Amino acid sequence: NAGVTQTPKFRVLKTGQSMTLLCAQDMNHEYMYWYRQDPGMGLRLIHYSVGEGTTAKGEVPDGYNVSRLKKQNFLLGLESAAPSQTSVYFCASSYLIGGAYNEQFFGPGTRLTVL
Amino acid sequence: GDSVTQMEGPVTLSEEAFLTINCTYTATGYPSLFWYVQYPGEGLQLLLKATKADDKGSNKGFEATYRKETTSFHLEKGSVQVSDSAVYFCALRVDSGNTPLVFGKGTRLSVIA
Numbered sequence: 001n002a003g004v005t006q007t008p009k010f011r012v013l014k015t016g017q018s019m020t021l022l023c024a025q026d027m028n029h030e031y032m033y034w035y036r037q038d039p040g041m042g043l044r045l046i047h048y049s050v051g052e053g054t055t056a057k058g059e060v061p062d063g064y065n066v067s068r069l070k071k072q073n074f075l076l077g078l079e080s081a082a083p084s085q086t087s088v089y090f091c092a093s094s095y096l097i098g099g100a101y102n103e104q105f106f107g108p109g110t111r112l113t114v115l
Numbered sequence: 116g117d118s119v120t121q122m123e124g125p126v127t128l129s130e131e132a133f134l135t136i137n138c139t140y141t142a143t144g145y146p147s148l149f150w151y152v153q154y155p156g157e158g159l160q161l162l163l164k165a166t167k168a169d170d171k172g173s174n175k176g177f178e179a180t181y182r183k184e185t186t187s188f189h190l191e192k193g194s195v196q197v198s199d200s201a202v203y204f205c206a207l208r209v210d211s212g213n214t215p216l217v218f219g220k221g222t223r224l225s226v227i228a
Contacts, residue, residue: 004158033215040220042204042218042219042220042221043159043204043218043221045215048215058215090158090159092158103149103161103164104161104215104216106158106159106160107158108156108157108158109157
């Protein structure tokens with residue numbers, strides 16, 4: 001199993017450009033998440049999904065959109081990139097067993113720079 | 116709302132020193148508590164967890180005890196190694212609905228030989 005993978009690993013954008021970050025998991029997990037990590041801020045939740053075809057806003061959703069068309073994929077889109085979106089983006093997935101919450105598995109991250 | 120407060124870093128220790136990283140929480144319900152570790156250039160990995168009061172999570176020599184009376188989940192290790200250098204995140208999840216994890220801001224640990 002590859003676990004959680006993210007594409008691309010690095011990207012540089014100019015202000016106003018758009019891009020999509022892809023997250024894929026091969027563990028058949030129901031839940032998927034997108035976080036951003038900034039110095040001194042820890043991880044902040046952008047959007048998340050509790051199943052195929054469903055998404056919900058997290059703590060910092062503005063400027064981002066997401067889609068979960070397939071259970072194994074969770075896409076994060078930036079329609080018009082801004083320098084404030086320079087960050088490291090992490091995807092994660094998790095599952096429930098018998099109603100008990102289990103750990104989140106994280107991808108290796110995507111480092112995005114917006115000039 | 117739910118929140119996690121960790122001691123600010125960076126924390127610098129010599130090899131074989133004792134480590135404590137403080138974590139306290141505020142939660143509206145009865146949370147499960149977690150410690151995650153992030154090694155340089157990598158994503159986060161679960162280090163240990165505890166799901167009810169007085170539970171002790173342990174892994175790789177690290178321990179943390181769920182203290183409901185003090186709303187704390189402090190991370191400890193008796194003898195740190197250079198390979199423990201990483202960022203450590205405390206997190207909680209209130210087990211109701213589909214709420215995601217709430218993370219602290221992280222504590223960077225550097226262990227020097």
